[in-house]
Amino acid sequence: MTLLPAPRPVVEPATVPAASLRGTPPASTPTALVELLRTAGAAPTVIEATGTWLMARESEHSRTAYAKDASWWLSWCAATGTDPAAARAIHADQYGAALREAKLAKSTRGRRLAVASSWYAYLVRAEVAERNPFAGMDRPSADVDSSPTRGLTAEQLGALLAHARAHESPRTYALLAVLATTAGRIGSILAVTVGAMGQDQGHRVLDLVVKGNKTKRVVLVPLAVEALETYLGTRGEVAPDAYLFATSNGRPMDEPAALRTLRRVANAAGIPHADQLSPHSLRHSYATALLDKGVPLADVQDALGHADPRTTRRYDRARGALHRSPSYRLAESLTQAMNTTG
Known part of the structure; x- marks a missing residue:
């Protein structure tokens, strides 16, 4: 060939x-x-x-x-x-x-x-190529004990959403609100249609297509519902098969645009590591915020849609390693010594 x-x-x-x-x-x-x-x-x-x-x-x-x-x-x-x-x-x-x-x-x-x-x-x-040059190749394996994603504290996440609500377009605020409160993967969120919104047992819900072509039903909390209703109100009559987060030509917003939007809003909201964030950072922050509140690991695993609990444990280990770092205790001793010397 x-x-x-x-x-x-x-x-x-x-x-x-x-x-x-x-x-x-x-x-x-x-x-x-x-x-x-x-x-x-x-x-x-x-x-x-x-x-x-x-x-x-x-x-x-x-x-x-x-x-x-x-x-x-x-x-x-x-x-x-x-x-x-x-x-x-x-x-x-x-x-x-x-x-x-x-x-x-x-x-x-x-x-x-x-x-x-x-x-x-x-x-x-298919008999149109003679060899696979990647066969038998050593590939990098992800560290199961840690997550490289940069997260946000609950306070930083609140600052991000507050700034978006006050200063950004309804679409931007709705997108960030949904990402922050559903832990949905960015690809699933951007591919969802208006008709995927609905109700179930008194809850407002959103059906996301996730890995394996499965559908995962997530809850839309009041904050996200309000943001979405305001945003959809600016679009007039919308067909059920229209993309929820659509561009002006009706196509879905793409992931690079979502990344740029998140970083721009985070920078404007005064988040120090804004240029290191990604949409996955909001999913990461969702997990660590729930774990900080004492939500059982199994419940967080279900919310994130992890098949393997070890994947969820990566968030828990990263959170614990930072919160329990002995460096903080050393800093207290050093600060006291410095004040005494001064």
């Missing part, structure tokens, strides 16, 4: 700008990934197989996520002059090194490598 012109000399990963592996994905939808392949000169059999590989995913959200992650590999190949059709294990390892040089999280690096491997594995199975 031929995806790109004859390969040029491979550029060392360190010479590839880190920005080329961060930010907005080269392809943000399955259609865009197929178009990227077509533009690169991929054979029709490869394009057909790629489309089938994507359609085998359980949900639209999964198909989109796979397309985004696969596009980074094609982008790296184009930047380094590597022909994906002729890629060998050394190229896969160089790509892995480039992801590390870009300072991406272990979980992100592992996911992108796994998706690239899945794509090649299917092309081999």
Whole structure:
């Protein structure tokens, strides 16, 4: 198969700008990934197989996520002059090194490598590729004992929402309120439609499509309900199948835009580490706030939708490690000594 012109000399990963592996994905939808392949000169059999590989995913959200992650590999190949059709294990390892040089999280690096491997594995199975250069590759494993996500205290979360309510658009406030009070993943929140809102046993609820193409029903607390009703009131008549957090052209708000919005609002609200936050920070903060209030770990696990309690324990360990740090006790002794000396 031929995806790109004859390969040029491979550029060392360190010479590839880190920005080329961060930010907005080269392809943000399955259609865009197929178009990227077509533009690169991929054979029709490869394009057909790629489309089938994507359609085998359980949900639209999964198909989109796979397309985004696969596009980074094609982008790296184009930047380094590597022909994906002729890629060998050394190229896969160089790509892995480039992801590390870009300072991406272990979980992100592992996911992108796994998706690239899945794509090649299917092309081999479909008999349109000879090898999977990612087969047998050592991939970074996430630390099960800690979470790299930067969280917010309850006070900081309150300041974020207060600023958004007073100074931001109804859509921005509604988005942040829903993220902060449902612990929904950003992909699920942005993919939800207006018709997913409803009532159940007297509760206002929102049905989110989560991993495995399953539906998880989450409670909308009064704060979020008020924010959503105000926001929807600015949109007039809205069809049930319209995206809840839509842009002016009716398309769903994308994740990079949500990230930029969160950081901008956090900065305006005076949160010191605003530039290190992500939408997942609100999910993280939801967990730690509940654990601080003594909510049982099992209940927090259910709220977050974790299949494995060890995943929830990461939040608990991170919270406890900071709150119980002996550095605070040492600082008290040092402060007393300094005051006495002074």
